[in-house]
Amino acid sequence: MEMLKSAAKKAVGTKAVLRALTAGEAACVYVASDIDTFLYQNGYTKPVKKVTRACAEVNVPVNKVESNKELGKVCGLNIGCAAAAVLK
Numbered sequence: 001m002e003m004l005k006s007a008a009k010k011a012v013g014t015k016a017v018l019r020a021l022t023a024g025e026a027a028c029v030y031v032a033s034d035i036d037t038f039l040y041q042n043g044y045t046k047p048v049k050k051v052t053r054a055c056a057e058v059n060v061p062v063n064k065v066e067s068n069k070e071l072g073k074v075c076g077l078n079i080g081c082a083a084a085a086v087l088k
Contacts, residue, residue, distance in 0.1 A: 001065065004030055005074050009087040012075045014047040017083040021054045026085040028061045032068035035082040051083045060085075 004010060011020040020026040031048045055062045065071045068080030075084050 001030065001063075001071075001074050003028065004084055004086055007086040010075065011085040011087060012077070012081055014051055014083045017051055017085045018054055020085050020087055021051075021058055021060060024058070025087050026055075026058075026060050027088045028063060029055050029083060029085045030063045030065050030071060030074075031083045032071045032081065033064050033066055035068045035080070047082055 011017045011026065017026065017029055021029070029051060031051055035048055052062050068082055071084060072079050072081035075081050
């Protein structure tokens with residue numbers, strides 16, 4: 001996660017990460033392992049699965065992080081974060 005923490009450019013959140021993947025701008029992606037279970041239990045879709053599928057399609061490595069709060073903190077947020085990407 002040091003790479004993400006020190007990255008000059010990053011995409012934060014599932015929508016921003018998906019846009020970066022589509023545009024070919026993502027170098028690597030970080031996803032929170034606990035977010036899909038939480039969202040699914042509250043009636044939402046599984047956004048992290050969408051991100052991991054998109055990463056597989058364009059051969060971008062995916063790094064799993066245990067906690068969405070930890071990922072959010074590394075991205076400079078005061079809230080949890082489902083996904084983040086280091087941009088090229």
